[in-house]
Amino acid sequence: MIGDRTIVLLSLSQFLCWGISYYMIGVFGPAIAADTGWALTLVYSGFSGALVVMGLVSGIVGDMIDKHGGRAVMTTGSGLMAVAFVGLGLSESLLLYDVSWALLGIAMRMTLYEAAFATLARAGGAGARRSISKVTLLGGLSSAAFWPVGDALVASVGWRHALFVYALLALVGMALHWMLPSGNQRDVAAQAEIGAERACRPRIWPAAFLFTVMSTLSAFINSGLSAHMLGIFSGLGLAAGTVVIVSSLRGIGQSLARLWEVAFGGKMSSFRLGVIAAAGLPLAFAIGLAWGGHSLGAAAFALTYGLSIGLFTIVRGVQPLQLFDPSAYGRLSGWMLAPAFFASALAPLLYAGIIESQGSGAALRFSLILAFGTFISAVLISQLYGQEAQ
Numbered sequence: 535m536i537g538d539r540t541i542v543l544l545s546l547s548q549f550l551c552w553g554i555s556y557y558m559i560g561v562f563g564p565a566i567a568a569d570t571g572w573a574l575t576l577v578y579s580g581f582s583g584a585l586v587v588m589g590l591v592s593g594i595v596g597d598m599i600d601k602h603g604g605r606a607v608m609t610t611g612s613g614l615m616a617v618a619f620v621g622l623g624l625s626e627s628l629l630l631y632d633v634s635w636a637l638l639g640i641a642m643r644m645t646l647y648e649a650a651f652a653t654l655a656r657a658g659g660a661g662a663r664r665s666i667s668k669v670t671l672l673g674g675l676s677s678a679a680f681w682p683v684g685d686a687l688v689a690s691v692g693w694r695h696a697l698f699v700y701a702l703l704a705l706v707g708m709a710l711h712w713m714l715p716s717g718n719q720r721d722v723a724a725q726a727e728i729g730a731e732r733a734c735r736p737r738i739w740p741a742a743f744l745f746t747v748m749s750t751l752s753a754f755i756n757s758g759l760s761a762h763m764l765g766i767f768s769g770l771g772l773a774a775g776t777v778v779i780v781s782s783l784r785g786i787g788q789s790l791a792r793l794w795e796v797a798f799g800g801k802m803s804s805f806r807l808g809v810i811a812a813a814g815l816p817l818a819f820a821i822g823l824a825w826g827g828h829s830l831g832a833a834a835f836a837l838t839y840g841l842s843i844g845l846f847t848i849v850r851g852v853q854p855l856q857l858f859d860p861s862a863y864g865r866l867s868g869w870m871l872a873p874a875f876f877a878s879a880l881a882p883l884l885y886a887g888i889i890e891s892q893g894s895g896a897a898l899r900f901s902l903i904l905a906f907g908t909f910i911s912a913v914l915i916s917q918l919y920g921q922e923a924q
Contacts, residue, residue, distance in 0.1 A: 536658040536665045540715060544650045547608070547710040548673035551645045553680030554700045554707075555615060555638060560677075561684035565693040576628065580635035582879040585757075587639030589875030595643045596652055596868020600861070604653025605714040611644025612708035616701040623697035645707065647673065648871060651851040652864035657715070659860040663804070666851040667796045674789050674844065738866070741857045741919050746870045748812070748911035751904050752846050753874035754881045755815065759784075759839065761882035762889060762897065769894030770827040780832045787840020788847075795848050804853040805912075805920035811849050812912035814842030815905035822898045849912075857919060 559581040567574045599607050618641055621634030643649065650669055654662040687696035759766075763784065767777040799807060818839035825831020854867045888897045 536654060536662060537715070539713075540654075540657065541665055541668050543710050543714055544653065544669045545672040547612075547645070547707050548647065548650055548669055549676045549679070550703060550707045550710070551612070551615070551642075552647075552673050553676035553683070554619075554703050555642050556646065557677045557680055558684060558700065561681055562688060562693050562696070565688045569693060570625075572628065572631075578882075580632055582882070583632060584635045584639030584642065585875050585879035587636045588643040589872040589879075591640055591643050592648070592872040592875060593865060593869035595640075595649065596864035596866070599649060599652040599656060599864040603656060603716060604649060605711060605716055608645050608649055608653065608711040608714070609708055611641045611649065612704050612711050614638075615641035615645060615707065616704035619697045619701035619704060623694040623701070641704075643875075645711070647847065647851065648867065652867060653714070655855060655860050655863035660855045662855060662860070663852040664796070664800055667792065667799070667848050670792050670847050670851070671789070671796060674785070674792055674847075678785060738858060741915065742866065742870050744911050744915045744918070745853060745857065746873055748808070748908055748915065749850055749871055750873045750877045751908040751911065752812075752815070752843070752850075754877040755901055755904050755908070756843050756846075757878035758881035758885035758897075759901070762885045763836070765889060766822075766894040766897055767826070767832055769889060770822075770832070772827065772829065772832055776829050776832075780829065780836050783833055783836040784840035784843075787837045787842075788844030791841045791844030792848065795845065799848075803920060804849060804856050805916035807845060808849045808853055808912040809909075809916050811842050811845035812905075812909040814838055814845070815908055816902055818842060819898050819902040819905050823895065823902065826894075826898065853915070857915075 559578060563574065563577050563581075566572070567577045570577075595607065614637055618634050618638035621630060621637065625631035625634060647670070651662075651666050654665045654669065658665060684696065684700075687699055691699070763781050764777055767780060768774070772780065795807070818835050821831060821838060822835035826835055850871070854863055854870070858866050885897055885900075888900055
């Protein structure tokens with residue numbers, strides 16, 4: 535049984551931890567480069583390294599949550615996040631800077647969505663879907679809230695002291711995670727549900743492979759577009775002011791998709807939801823290629839893309855609940871999502887190369903190919919396992 539208190543605590547912690555960790559570099563990066571004299575690519579490489587570390591520790595962290603519960607793991611992760619921010623704020627050399635980012639990568643894997651989803655799966659078994667959807671709602675607003683907060687802090691006290699403030703905020707996250715239920719024992723009903731379902735789970739490895747492919751391709755696209763959407767729109771000929779307005783529709787689309795899932799999507803299987811989410815990606819890039827140079831076409835592209843990615847966050851969290859034994863959710867999802875973290879680290883660099891050498895249109899065509907691969911994977915999962923895992 536997952537109580538409302540657990541959902542509220544995790545929602546608040548996701549809002550906080552995403553805002554101060556994952557979205558921090560977008561605001562702090564230029565200030566760090568200007569103050570230290572380090573090249574901007576070196577400054578941002580710390581974040582890429584953190585994503586690689588997240589992939590390296592993903593399976594281990596998931597297994598820890600299966601064994602010990604989310605309270606212990608996420609509380610520890612918040613503490614590591616505070617230490618990492620202090621290390622970043624004290625960095626006078628690239629060595630300490632990169633080591634601090636590596637520590638922050640471990641902390642992010644122990645506190646962000648994947649950890650929260652595993653915590654909910656451990657508590658609620660296959661019935662955790664609605665709780666997972668609810669937790670994503672507030673987290674989706676973290677960038678909109680913390681980008682201006684971070685910008686104001688950097689402008690008023692400098693990037694180093696701003697990171698010390700973020701360390702204090704990480705301790706607030708630590709308190710939120712400490713207030714989670716201990717999770718030492720599963721709910722009796724959830725135990726019975728898991729035991730009854732084990733016999734009808736599909737073969738693990740084919741399902742795991744398809745889920746990994748789908749998650750990795752969508753993560754690659756999302757990471758590349760997160761870093762370069764503004765540049766792509768500019769390359770298509772949109773005016774600077776229009777680019778910012780249009781790009782904001784992506785976040786609106788994400789929030790609308792998650793709100794729809796919470797309100798109406800519960801009756802739809804995660805497999806059908808996955809197909810719908812995946813179908814939105816090639817549609818979005820087709821719109822971008824055809825009409826992305828016009829404001830209305832670019833707006834339709836950004837909104838459609840945001841809707842699709844917003845749903846994919848939920849699909850990535852809930853589909854393993856139907857494919858696999860929920861008692862091993864953390865371990866299995868951790869290993870399956872590890873390539874997605876590696877892809878997320880590589881994507882901005884590869885997209886930058888494509889845009890620089892071949893232009894924005896080539897980046898959209900490349901994305902369209904990956905989007906079709908994502909869609910095919912989602913359809914195969916639905917066709918092969920949709921009925922078997924219901």
